[in-house]
Amino acid sequence: MTHPESHFLHGFPAFMPVALITPEALLHVRGPWVEILEQAGFTIAYPEEPTFTRGLCSAAETIRVLKPASAVIAGGEYFTPEILAGLPNLRVIARAGVGYDRVDVPESTKRKIAVTITPTANHEGVAEQAFALIFAFAKNVVVNDHRTRTGQWSLGATRPLRGNTLGLVGLGRIGRSTAIRGRAMGMHVLAAETYPDREFAQKHGVELVDFDTLLARSDYVSLHCPHNNETHHLFNAKTFAKMKPGSVLINTSRGKLVCEQDLLAVLKSGHLAGAGLDVFEHEPAGSDNPLFALPNVIVSPHLGGADKLSQDNMAIEAATCIARLSKNEWPAGAVVNDELRAGWKF
Structure with missing residues (x-):
């Protein structure tokens, strides 16, 4: 772990x-988040190894890196019961994102x-990425880029999005952002959601359906759960x-929503177009992924x-x-284990 003025385990007041x-994109970047933490009385530190956040370290190494921390802005590193047991100083795991499947919440x-x-930070970005993948497939971007660079002037027809049906599995913040973009593209939008925002659906022309109906009718099925x-x-x-x-x-949600072996089979058979x-399922994905x-x-x-x-x-x-938790304030709506609220003390 390194610090702007000190080395791992040395120089921390x-x-x-x-x-x-820990997130790679934030390492040694002097952004407003650093000022927020410093103003709250924290010393800022970073892992020595830039790829630490990918979750590839052993439990012992993970504990070594995390041990001095009272709070972590976390990326993809694991917080298992074994690791948490070795972190007596830790009070807050703040995931930079909405997923927390690598954090053992009951143990925490x-x-x-x-x-x-x-x-509230990244839902629009994820929706944009979902459409980047949709456009890449519909307009055959990757193949046509390669063909054009090699002198092949392809005039084959591509797929339109307008008039196609987009099915959203999940209508939370990301699903809603994706729905708005789908409607803007002239797509019919379906959604399967256990607790739907019916007012949003009515306002934006999203048809709420059951899961099987969505599967049967959708030209594109996008996962947001x-x-x-x-x-x-x-x-x-x-x-x-x-x-x-x-x-x-x-799929811009989580890899383990999908059995990749079964997906491989339906892609090879042609039942799914793409x-x-x-x-x-396993990240970082290896080059040998079939x-x-x-x-x-x-x-x-x-x-x-x-x-x-x-x-x-x-x-x-x-x-x-x-910062708020360190002042014994509760950031409502952002804490996964809300049951800690009543007796919270940093």
């Missing part, structure tokens, strides 16, 4: 809590560690069989919400959560 910032709650997310025990491999062979022949799967994937060999798959390295504006907003929101 004993009376100042340490805030560790048991240890009175607040887990926060940034619910969290990964948990209930949604693990939600998209499997049985689910794919219910999808409209020739449709396209778009897939646009920003997330994978999906990468298929010409009807468009991929990106978990970039949803990773544009500059989203990253800055996530960092500011995460830092604000840490």
Whole structure:
């Protein structure tokens, strides 16, 4: 871990809590989030290894890096029971994003560690990434780029978006942002959501349907739901069989929503025309992933919400959560384990 004025475990004032910032895009960047934390009385620190946040370190190494921290602006590192047991100083895990599947929330709650997310920071960026993948497939961007560069002047027809049906699995902030963009493109928009915002749906012309109806009618199925025990491999062979022949799967949510082995089979068979994937079952995805060999798959390295504006907003929101919690204020709507609220003391 490094600090602007000191080395790992050396030079941290004993009376100042340490805030560790791990996301790669934020390392040693003097943004407003740093000022927020410093004004709240924190010393800022960073991992020595820039890729620490990818979650590839052993538990022992993860504990070594995190141990001095009272609060963490976290990326993709794991917070398992074993790791949390080795972090007696930790009070806040502030995820720079909305997913927290690498954080053991029950164990964090048991240890009175607040887990926060940034619910209002990156939803538009993720929606844009979903449409980047949709456009890349519909307009055959990757193939036509290669053909044009090699002197092949392709005049083959591409797919229109207008008049096509976009099905959204989940209508939270990201789903709603995607819906608005779909309607702007002249698409029919369907949504399957357990607790839908009916006022939003009516205002923006989104048709609320059950899951099976969405699968059967959608030309593009875009995933916008969290990964948990209930949604693990939600998209499997049985689910794919219910999808409209020739449709396209778009996933900018979580890789483990999809059984990649089953997806590979339906892409090879032609039942699905293609897939646009920003997330994978195992990340970072290796070059040997068999999906990468298929010409009807468009991929990106978990970039949803990773544009500059989203990253800055996530960092500011995460830092604000840490600062407020350090003052024993509660950032309502951002804390995952809200049951800690009543007796919270930093």
